[in-house]
Amino acid sequence: MAQEDKAKKVKAEKAKESALTYDLSGGDVRPNVKKVKAKITEKSQKGKMQKKVKSPKKESTDFEIADDKRIKEEANDGDFMPEKKGKKRKRKLESVEGPSSSTALSLPKKKKKKASQEGDESFGPEKRKKKAEAKNKKVKKEEEEHPVAVKTKKTKKTKEEIEAARALKIKKKEEEEQQRWRWWEEEKYADGIKWKFLEHNGPYFPPEYQPLPDNVKFYYDGKPVKLSLAAEEVALFFAQMLDHEYTTKDVFRDNFFADWRKEMTLEERMLITDLNKCDFGELHAMHRERVEARKNMSKEEKLVIKEANQKILEEYGYCMLDKHRERIGNFKIEPPALFRGRGEHPKQGMLKKRIQPEDVIINCSRDSRIPVPPAGHSWKEVRHDDTVTWLASWTENIQGSCKYVMLNANSKLKGEKDWEKYEVARKLKTCVDAIRAQYQQDLKSKQMGIRQRAVALYFIDKLALRAGNEKEEGETADTVGCCSLRVEHITLHDTLGGDKCVVEFDFLGKDCIRYYNKVPVSKRVFKNLKLFMQNKQETDDLFDRLNTALLNKHLSSLMPGLTAKVFRTYNASMTLQQQLKELSNPSDNQVEKLLSYNRANRAVAVLCNHQRAPPKTFEQSMANLQAKIESRKEQLALAKKELKQAKKEAKANSDNKLLAVVEKKKKAVQRCEEQLLRMEVQATDREENKQIALSTSKLNYLDPRISVAWCKNMEVSLDKIYNKTQRDKFAWAIDMTELDFLF
DNA sequence: GCAGATACTTAGCATTGGTATT
DNA sequence: AATACCAATGCTAAGTATCTGC
Numbered sequence: 001m002a003q004e005d006k007a008k009k010v011k012a013e014k015a016k017e018s019a020l021t022y023d024l025s026g027g028d029v030r031p032n033v034k035k036v037k038a039k040i041t042e043k044s045q046k047g048k049m050q051k052k053v054k055s056p057k058k059e060s061t062d063f064e065i066a067d068d069k070r071i072k073e074e075a076n077d078g079d080f081m082p083e084k085k086g087k088k089r090k091r092k093l094e095s096v097e098g099p100s101s102s103t104a105l106s107l108p109k110k111k112k113k114k115a116s117q118e119g120d121e122s123f124g125p126e127k128r129k130k131k132a133e134a135k136n137k138k139v140k141k142e143e144e145e146h147p148v149a150v151k152t153k154k155t156k157k158t159k160e161e162i163e164a165a166r167a168l169k170i171k172k173k174e175e176e177e178q179q180r181w182r183w184w185e186e187e188k189y190a191d192g193i194k195w196k197f198l199e200h201n202g203p204y205f206p207p208e209y210q211p212l213p214d215n216v217k218f219y220y221d222g223k224p225v226k227l228s229l230a231a232e233e234v235a236l237f238f239a240q241m242l243d244h245e246y247t248t249k250d251v252f253r254d255n256f257f258a259d260w261r262k263e264m265t266l267e268e269r270m271l272i273t274d275l276n277k278c279d280f281g282e283l284h285a286m287h288r289e290r291v292e293a294r295k296n297m298s299k300e301e302k303l304v305i306k307e308a309n310q311k312i313l314e315e316y317g318y319c320m321l322d323k324h325r326e327r328i329g330n331f332k333i334e335p336p337a338l339f340r341g342r343g344e345h346p347k348q349g350m351l352k353k354r355i356q357p358e359d360v361i362i363n364c365s366r367d368s369r370i371p372v373p374p375a376g377h378s379w380k381e382v383r384h385d386d387t388v389t390w391l392a393s394w395t396e397n398i399q400g401s402c403k404y405v406m407l408n409a410n411s412k413l414k415g416e417k418d419w420e421k422y423e424v425a426r427k428l429k430t431c432v433d434a435i436r437a438q439y440q441q442d443l444k445s446k447q448m449g450i451r452q453r454a455v456a457l458y459f460i461d462k463l464a465l466r467a468g469n470e471k472e473e474g475e476t477a478d479t480v481g482c483c484s485l486r487v488e489h490i491t492l493h494d495t496l497g498g499d500k501c502v503v504e505f506d507f508l509g510k511d512c513i514r515y516y517n518k519v520p521v522s523k524r525v526f527k528n529l530k531l532f533m534q535n536k537q538e539t540d541d542l543f544d545r546l547n548t549a550l551l552n553k554h555l556s557s558l559m560p561g562l563t564a565k566v567f568r569t570y571n572a573s574m575t576l577q578q579q580l581k582e583l584s585n586p587s588d589n590q591v592e593k594l595l596s597y598n599r600a601n602r603a604v605a606v607l608c609n610h611q612r613a614p615p616k617t618f619e620q621s622m623a624n625l626q627a628k629i630e631s632r633k634e635q636l637a638l639a640k641k642e643l644k645q646a647k648k649e650a651k652a653n654s655d656n657k658l659l660a661v662v663e664k665k666k667k668a669v670q671r672c673e674e675q676l677l678r679m680e681v682q683a684t685d686r687e688e689n690k691q692i693a694l695s696t697s698k699l700n701y702l703d704p705r706i707s708v709a710w711c712k713n714m715e716v717s718l719d720k721i722y723n724k725t726q727r728d729k730f731a732w733a734i735d736m737t738e739l740d741f742l743f
Numbered sequence: 744g745c746a747g748a749t750a751c752t753t754a755g756c757a758t759t760g761g762t763a764t765t
Numbered sequence: 766a767a768t769a770c771c772a773a774t775g776c777t778a779a780g781t782a783t784c785t786g787c
Contacts, residue, residue: 306760334777342755342778388750396777402749403777417751466753467781476779510780511754549745552782565752565781612755621770693755700753723773 181324183412184419184732192387194413198364200319200328202371202379203392203405204312205357206335209233216286219279220272230263234351237338239283246340246348255349256338263351319391319407320368327408328391333360339398343477343512347398359394389413399475410728419732422703424561425569426743431559432570436461438558443524449545453554455528456482456543460567463519464607466510467548467564479508482564483548488538492529493518501526515609572604572701577743579603580710593714595681597707597721602688604697612693622686629679636672643669699726704733709741 189196211232217224218235227235238247238256246252257275264272272278297305316331336354339347357377364370366384373379380394390404407413428435439461442454459465460482468481480489489507496502499520509515521529532542548564555562579600584593615621643665650658704722708730711718718727718734727734 330776332776340778345778390750393750399778400748401779404750406751414752421752469781471780479779481780511756511778513755548781549783563782610754615771617770624770696754725773 180731181326181412182735183324183416184736188416194389195365195386196322197368198319198321198386198391199368200364200371200391201316202357202362202373203360204316204332205355205374206333212236212283212286216282218283219281221277222279225268225271228263228265228268231260231265231268233336234260234263234338235278235280236283236287237336237351239280240287241338242280242284246338249348251344251346252338252349255347256351259349259351321407321412324412326411326413329406329408329411329414331405333394334396334403341477343479343508345477346474347476350398353397355394361393363388363391363393410725410731415729415732418729421569422573422705422743425566425573425703428559428562428566428570429574429743435558440524443528449550451528452532452543452546453551455525455532456546456551457555458521458525460564461571463505463517464568464571464609465515466568467551469548477508477512479510479512481509481548483543483546483551485542486538487533487536487540487542490529490533490542492526492533503529509609513609513611568608569701569703572608572697573703573706573743575604575607576600576702577706580706584710584714586714589677590716590720591678591681593716594720595685597710597716598685598689598694601694601698601702602692604702605692605694608697608701610693610696611691614690618690622683625679625683625686629676629683632672632676632679636669636676639665639669639672699729703743704730705737705741706743708734708737709739712737712739 209229209232211229218227218232219225238260241247247256253275261269261272317328318325319328320326333355334352337352339345339350339352341348357373358380360379361381361383362371362379363383363385365386370382371379390406392405393402395401396403409415409418435457439454439457442450443458445451445454460467466481468483468485470484471479480486485507489505491504491506493502493504494500496504496518501523502518502520503526505515505517505519507515529542532544536544552563555564555566580597583599584596588596643662646658646662646665650662707721708718710716711721722730
């Protein structure tokens with residue numbers, strides 16, 4: 001209790017220093033919510049914690065058109081009636097009005113890649129090359145000098161050894177840097193061609209199932225039953241999950257049981273007809289023992305395993321792509337298992353089957369060494385398609401969708417695409433004002449389809465909602481995005497908490513993450529929403545004349561390469577840039593700067609609704625940290641007292657020795673204060689991060705060049721922001737970004 | 744124009760493994 | 766050396782968007 005109070009106090013103090021709330025308004029950045037504050041509420045049925053975004057107090061309206069009077073219920077095209085839903089929740093859209101062909105923005109439709117290349121001069125290798133080379137040399141020089149200088153000082157052997165290790169590390173780093181494929185300095189391939197040469201060893205298959213030892217038995221109706229190999233394997237999948245909540249759900253159990261029975265012999269199937277009579281106890285116990293044993297393995301045993309894994313990685317984890325060795329992302333075929341969908345997935349518990357080489361398509365160069373299938377097997381197909389990036393693919397049996405083996409995020413293929421993504425988003429900056437003006441205009445359109453498109457776009461832009469493709473009902477959990485919102489997902493409030501025209505959103509989005517938000521909107525949007533909801537059932541689509549294909553078709557007519565998801569990238573990166581500018585100060589110390597960075601990152605995560613379950617050990621670890629802070633405080637008090645005493649004595653008789661003591665004590669106090677600050681900041685940071693996930697936005701939405709430039713400007717080491725993997729992924733950005741980069 | 748197929752990005756959770764602490 | 770902790774990594778599901786064939 002006392003600790004909690006103190007924690008709160010610390011937090012409050014910190015908040016005073018630098019704004020605790022995220023002010024997302026202002027500038028040319030999305031005039032979104034002012035003061036977004038994460039709040040915790042109870043989540044829906046799943047019992048998961050969810051984050052609530054407090055309703056914005058005020059709305060800045062710099063891209064809204066104030067005059068709203070004109071919009072009357074001047075009805076539309078006359079035939080406005082909600083569409084009946086088919087089984088699949090897929091709508092037929094009557095051949096829609098020709099696009100209100102439009103705006104000065106309209107550009108001839110062109111191939112996306114081409115356009116983005118032409119559009120931005122910084123998206124090309126030539127100019128960067130020289131600068132980059134020069135920079136590289138400089139870095140190397142500095143690194144060479146450093147360890148030598150330090151080494152001479154050290155006297156102890158161990159310290160020398162540490163230095164040697166450090167030097168080795170630097171050397172390794174340097175070597176790695178030299179090996180790096182600087183693809184961003186090369187010419188790009190012709191449209192659609194992804195590689196000229198591709199060679200690899202095929203995917204790695206999981207080991208065969210090992211039958212149970214004889215002393216571990218499965219019981220049915222109290223009697224031991226020796227299962228066939230296939231049935232036993234699947235039984236073990238279930239037994240392994242017994243600790244998990246999944247196995248208590250009816251859907252999961254039913255799906256599992258149905259699929260399990262398919263694996264059984266006729267005899268077994270006759271016998272085993274009720275899952276409740278199955279006793280997996282011994283199987284479960286065995287599994288737990290194995291897990292335990294694994295944990296308790298000796299160092300040597302662990303090393304053996306590690307080396308074996310290393311060997312697999314060496315053999316299957318890399319490929320040759322255009323003369324360069326590239327790391328493969330997911331070279332291991334997914335092992336068989338029980339399907340674990342997210343949320344209330346209708347297919348949870350079904351058996352995800354073992355993939356055989358006969359199921360796998362290999363893609364590689366015609367003139368490469370074709371991968372050899374495991375002994376006694378053959379590939380489904382070997383093809384040589386240089387317009388795709390995958391090395392192998394197979395069809396998964398749950399949804400019937402395709403799975404791919406692709407390269408690691410640090411590869412050229414992924415990096416180039418990523419770079420391009422941010423360039424498209426940056427291009428949106430040049431026309432976003434016109435697009436916003438356009439959809440404000442479209443809110444008044446006589447055609448219902450266009451109005452719906454305008455409102456949807458408004459949501460996507462303002463709230464960073466996802467596009468919302470249609471999904472087949474019964475195949476997946478019931479989740480929605482913007483275009484697939486249903487009437488039941490929003491509530492309109494004429495006034496709410498002092499705001500007018502408030503829309504309350506409450507729906508499950510991707511991964512069944514709840515989106516809950518109360519947003520004041522313009523009168524015009526509000527009236528449109530009322531109109532869209534007229535004469536509809538709760539389960540009817542809000543935008544019955546719109547789907548993602550139509551929306552994206554419209555968007556690509558406004559700017560080549562523009563799709564709904566570009567707005568998320570654009571608004572995320574803009575928010576980061578603007579928040580960094582607002583929150584961070586060059587005169588702050590390193591710790592404060594990093595807190596600011598995290599807060600800017602957090603603002604984006606809140607915007608994009610990136611949530612996580614609070615870590616299981618959260619409360620405990622917070623308490624631990626708090627305790628540490630307390631003890632440090634005591635230390636500080638003590639150090640201060642000693643300093644005071646020392647000063648007193650020094651004053652009494654000014655002795656050089658005593659003065660030295662004063663200095664020493666001063667330093668101790670200072671160090672203590674620094675450490676205390678660091679811990680307090682850490683506590684604040686962690687608390688604010690309790691159920692917000694920063695990594696998704698960092699990895700997928702934030703132009704790395706913003707962060708690189710910020711680090712350079714603020715003189716913060718980049719590895720405080722990006723770990724090794726992230727630095728590898730963003731190598732292109734790290735290499736090319738100058739101090740003056742602006743998204 | 745549409746449905747299904749295809750290819751690729753985005754997502755959160757589980758496990759691992761390295762480091763600090765005892 | 767054992768343990769605790771948390772960051773990094775691995776995994777694979779779930780999205781977006783485009784392509785293809787009628």
